[in-house]
Amino acid sequence: MLLHNLRTLSALFIMLFSTALFAAERHYTVTAPDGVRIAVQESGNPEGLPILFIHGLLGSHLNWEKQLNDPQLQRFRLITFDLRGHGLSDKPQQALAYSDGKRWAEDLKAVIDQSHARNPLLVGWSLGGAVMTNYLAAFGDHQISGAIYVDGVVELTPALIPAHDNVYRDMISEDLKTHLDGERAFLQLCFYQQPDRVTFKRLLANAAMAGWPMQRAVMSMTIPLAQGLKHVRVPLLFIYGEHDALINPAASLNRVKQINPAIQTRIYHHSGHTPFIEESARFNRDLAAFAAAL
Numbered sequence: 669m670l671l672h673n674l675r676t677l678s679a680l681f682i683m684l685f686s687t688a689l690f691a692a693e694r695h696y697t698v699t700a701p702d703g704v705r706i707a708v709q710e711s712g713n714p715e716g717l718p719i720l721f722i723h724g725l726l727g728s729h730l731n732w733e734k735q736l737n738d739p740q741l742q743r744f745r746l747i748t749f750d751l752r753g754h755g756l757s758d759k760p761q762q763a764l765a766y767s768d769g770k771r772w773a774e775d776l777k778a779v780i781d782q783s784h785a786r787n788p789l790l791v792g793w794s795l796g797g798a799v800m801t802n803y804l805a806a807f808g809d810h811q812i813s814g815a816i817y818v819d820g821v822v823e824l825t826p827a828l829i830p831a832h833d834n835v836y837r838d839m840i841s842e843d844l845k846t847h848l849d850g851e852r853a854f855l856q857l858c859f860y861q862q863p864d865r866v867t868f869k870r871l872l873a874n875a876a877m878a879g880w881p882m883q884r885a886v887m888s889m890t891i892p893l894a895q896g897l898k899h900v901r902v903p904l905l906f907i908y909g910e911h912d913a914l915i916n917p918a919a920s921l922n923r924v925k926q927i928n929p930a931i932q933t934r935i936y937h938h939s940g941h942t943p944f945i946e947e948s949a950r951f952n953r954d955l956a957a958f959a960a961a962l
Contacts, residue, residue, distance in 0.1 A: 698782035700752070700775045702765065707756035708779055711736055712746035717813070717959055718785035720747045722776065724794025724819075725886065726854060726875035728755030731793065734948040740956050747788065749779050751799070753882030755874070766885035769892070773802035780811060789959050790815040794915070794941065797821050798891045805896035813962045814903040816955065819912050819941050822920045823893055830916060832857065840884045851875045860911035860940030867945075897928045905932045905958060909939030909946065 694710040709729050712719075719741070723731045729748035736746055750757040752775055753766060765771055776799055780788060790812055792800040797820020804815075822828055835857065838850025855868070855875055862868065897904070906924060908917035921933050936943040936950065944951045 698749075698778045700771070700778045702760075702771060702774070704752050704758045704760060704765070704771075704775065706749055706752065706758070706775050706779060708747065708749045708783060710745065710747050710783070712741065713743050714745055716744040717962065718745040718747055718783075718788035719955070719959060720749075720776075720779065720785060720788040720790050722749070722790065722792040722796030722799050723751060723754070724796055725883075726754070726851060726878045727751075727793070727871075728874050728877070730755075730870065730874050731942075732944070734945055735952060735955070738948075738952045741952060744956075744959055745785070747779070747783060747785060749775075751775065751795070753879040753886075755877060759879035759882065761881050763881060763885040763888075766882045767888045767890065769798065769802035769890035770806050772799045772889070773806040776800070776803045777807055777811075787811065787813040789813050789962060791818065791955065792816070792820055793818040793944065795821055795886070798824075798889060801891055801893055801896035803896075804900060805892040809900050809902045812902060814905070814958065815900075816958060817904070817906045818944055818951075819908050819915055819917075820906065820920070821891070821915065822923050823891055824887060824889065828916050828919050828923065830913065832914070836887070840880065847880070848876060851878075857913045858941040859946060860909060860913075861938065861946045863945060893923070894927050897924060897931070900928060903932065903958070903962065904928065904930070905934065907934045907936065907943060907951070907954070909941055909943045910935050910937045911940045914941045 696708055697705045698708055699705055721732045728750045732748050735741055753759045790800050797817040800815050835850055835853045838846050839854060841847045841850065852872055855872055906921060924931050936947050939946040
């Protein structure tokens with residue numbers, strides 16, 4: 669009986685210890701080569717394969733809430749960060765801080781290096797895809813195990829980016845009301861299935877935190893697509909929502925396939941620009957399976 673009780677207590681202790689370990693969160697900053705401080709957040713299993721999430725325009729680490737709270741992903745080391753000009757990271761005033769794509773790539777490298785994330789899987793949404801392409805062009809793929817592009821920006825061309833001239837004009841307006849209305853219109857375009865009211869309000873406040881200089885300069889961001897994707901040897905997966913109103917999925921996939929035919933692709937038929945929110949259960953299963961295969 670005593671032995672049984674000791675085993676029971678031991679098992680309970682291990683379970684509680686593991687739960688506390690996996691639930692622990694870390695918040696810290698890393699510094700990019702140009703001095704910009706990047707806010708980083710961690711959760712999950714610190715000994716698991718690192719999955720490094722990169723949000724999109726007007727977002728932050730809050731975009732990944734459905735991934736960070738999914739039990740099946742807790743066995744991985746989950747790392748998020750706020751891009752320059754967003755969330756809790758620094759917001760430089762100079763246009764060059766945002767138009768030079770290599771600056772964003774250096775931010776990502778700083779997160780990988782200073783977090784000591786060994787061979788992470790990169791998951792980049794929208795603008796985050798452009799960040800990953802710049803990273804691959806500048807630093808290659810030897811420090812990562814794979815990359816998932818989620819409705820990723822491939823190139824900033826009219827063929828790939830549908831025109832929403834009024835929305836983008838309002839987003840950079842000097843008039844505060846017009847600016848905020850533009851932010852709301854942009855956020856609504858992100859969804860085919862609109863989120864609940866509380867989530868939408870949180871993401872709208874999230875968008876309002878984004879720096880105006882960043883929003884004015886980011887549409888001229890350099891993206892060396894061929895240099896970034898042509899010689900990649902690690903697995904690449906491109907996921908798009910079929911009803912994406914901000915990026916042309918078919919044209920984007922055709923463009924990347926021209927450069928690297930080995931790229932894997934998936935279409936989510938009930939999503940717009942945010943399949944990781946709109947079809948989060950499927951996305952999390954796909955993400956867990958892709959990560960486990962690495």
